[in-house]
Amino acid sequence: MAQGFGVTYDAAVIGGGVLGCATALHLARGGMRVALLERGGLCTQASGVNAGTLSMHHFRRLELVPYALRAWEMWKTASEWLGGGLEFGAQGGLVLAFNAREAELVKDKAVELKAAGSPVEVVDTAQARRIEPGLGPGVVLASHCPMDGHANASLIGRVFRAALMAASVDVRQGREVTALEHGSGGFEVRTTEGVVVARRVVLAGGVWLGRMADWFGLHAPVSYRVQQMAVSERMAPVMRTILGNVNGRLSLKQVDNGTVLIGGGWIGKGDPDHGGNEVISTSLVGNIRLARYSIPALARARVVRVWLGLRDVYPDDRPIIGPLPGIDDAYIIGCGISGFTIGPYLGKLLAQRILGQEPEMALFDPTRVVTAR
Ligand SMILES: Cc1cc2nc3c(=O)[nH]c(=O)nc-3n(C[C@H](O)[C@H](O)[C@H](O)COP(=O)(O)OP(=O)(O)OC[C@H]3O[C@@H](n4cnc5c(N)ncnc54)[C@H](O)[C@@H]3O)c2cc1C
Numbered sequence: 001m002a003q004g005f006g007v008t009y010d011a012a013v014i015g016g017g018v019l020g021c022a023t024a025l026h027l028a029r030g031g032m033r034v035a036l037l038e039r040g041g042l043c044t045q046a047s048g049v050n051a052g053t054l055s056m057h058h059f060r061r062l063e064l065v066p067y068a069l070r071a072w073e074m075w076k077t078a079s080e081w082l083g084g085g086l087e088f089g090a091q092g093g094l095v096l097a098f099n100a101r102e103a104e105l106v107k108d109k110a111v112e113l114k115a116a117g118s119p120v121e122v123v124d125t126a127q128a129r130r131i132e133p134g135l136g137p138g139v140v141l142a143s144h145c146p147m148d149g150h151a152n153a154s155l156i157g158r159v160f161r162a163a164l165m166a167a168s169v170d171v172r173q174g175r176e177v178t179a180l181e182h183g184s185g186g187f188e189v190r191t192t193e194g195v196v197v198a199r200r201v202v203l204a205g206g207v208w209l210g211r212m213a214d215w216f217g218l219h220a221p222v223s224y225r226v227q228q229m230a231v232s233e234r235m236a237p238v239m240r241t242i243l244g245n246v247n248g249r250l251s252l253k254q255v256d257n258g259t260v261l262i263g264g265g266w267i268g269k270g271d272p273d274h275g276g277n278e279v280i281s282t283s284l285v286g287n288i289r290l291a292r293y294s295i296p297a298l299a300r301a302r303v304v305r306v307w308l309g310l311r312d313v314y315p316d317d318r319p320i321i322g323p324l325p326g327i328d329d330a331y332i333i334g335c336g337i338s339g340f341t342i343g344p345y346l347g348k349l350l351a352q353r354i355l356g357q358e359p360e361m362a363l364f365d366p367t368r369v370v371t372a373r
Pocket residue numbers: 014015016017018019020037038039040041042043044045046047048049050051052053054055175176177178204205206207208227228229251263308309310311312333334335336337338339340341342343
């Protein structure tokens with residue numbers, strides 16, 4: 001086996017998004033010697049371009065609520081365990097209904113979320129307007145969660161980098177992993193700038209996890225969505241809360257500097273391997289119309305930038321976290337929807353498992369979807 005740079009790491013984490021960074025950090029703090037290998041810059045893909053919403057309101061899978069509640073505590077205390085400057089805020093959030101059918105969905109969803117542990121309450125339009133005076137007349141009902149908040153995704157890479165360096169993680173950016181070999185002494189991780197040798201590997205590649213599983217001859221059915229986001233120029237305050245709508249087509253917030261972030265899963269064009277990503281103008285217009293319908297004062301907003309991000313999607317909308325089937329000492333971690341919110345906690349759980357501890361909460365067994373080719 002090649003000796004790489006003369007060091008055998010306890011673990012090599014491949015992919016420096018929020019999931020890879022959190023896993024690497026907790027492994028290092030647990031006493032392991034860790035290399036983090038990232039093709040570009042830390043948190044410059046989904047983890048750095050997302051809407052930054054930390055919502056206890058938006059789950060396709062209710063089983064994720066308890067994980068999100070623990071993750072929320074981590075975001076709240078991030079200045080203690082990660083470092084400051086993430087602009088965390090918990091201003092509360094509303095999920096809106098615009099017609100009778102949506103109102104029924106809001107009610108049903110609120111009951112389910114509450115039963116799962118999220119402090120969500122249904123509020124009538126008068127209460128909703130007291131919470132969010134800027135709401136438009138089309139709102140017929142809403143649910144409110146006081147914990148909903150946000151952090152600034154564009155800052156997370158810098159903050160993680162400082163924490164990782166302080167924990168002596170060997171952070172290698174601009175280092176694409178091209179192949180992996182598993183031998184008796186561990187793994188030879190081939191990168192564009194040489195070989196890294198490690199006893200364990202963690203695949204944390206977001207939408208590229210399927211390509212990474214290929215290195216082991218495994219099939220990981222990870223697909224993707226190209227999501228569009230837009231931001232307005234700075235405005236006087238037009239809204240206070242984090243807004244969504246019940247069918248998940250709206251993600252709206254005004255942040256401290258006065259800009260308004262507009263998203264909600266509207267689709268752009270592109271793919272993870274060939275680039276050519278393009279904004280779809282009809283998506284953009286639809287998204288902005290919905291934002292203005294929700295907060296009419298946004299009619300004055302001028303959009304200054306639109307961008308795209310790739311979000312990983314799993315067949316059953318559940319994370320995959322744990323050992324790779326049939327490969328000793330190899331692990332995978334991916335989350336998909338709400339991955340920014342829950343990511344730091346999922347990384348901590350996987351690190352606990354790799355460190356030989358009992359994870360505080362159950363992992364999400366990859367073998368249900370990752371199979372031999
Ligand atoms: C537009 C958008 C808005 C979103 N909004 C929200 C939100 O408001 N709230 C929320 O909770 N979630 C949101 N999400 C989801 C969330 O951003 C993702 O679930 C999460 O960031 C995924 O993190 P990750 O670490 O798994 O992946 P990524 O951040 O994509 O990281 C994977 C990393 O692996 C690297 N990599 C890939 N291949 C290689 C290789 N061969 N060698 C080395 N490195 C490699 C990539 O360069 C990348 O940096 C949103 C996603 C998008 C796209």
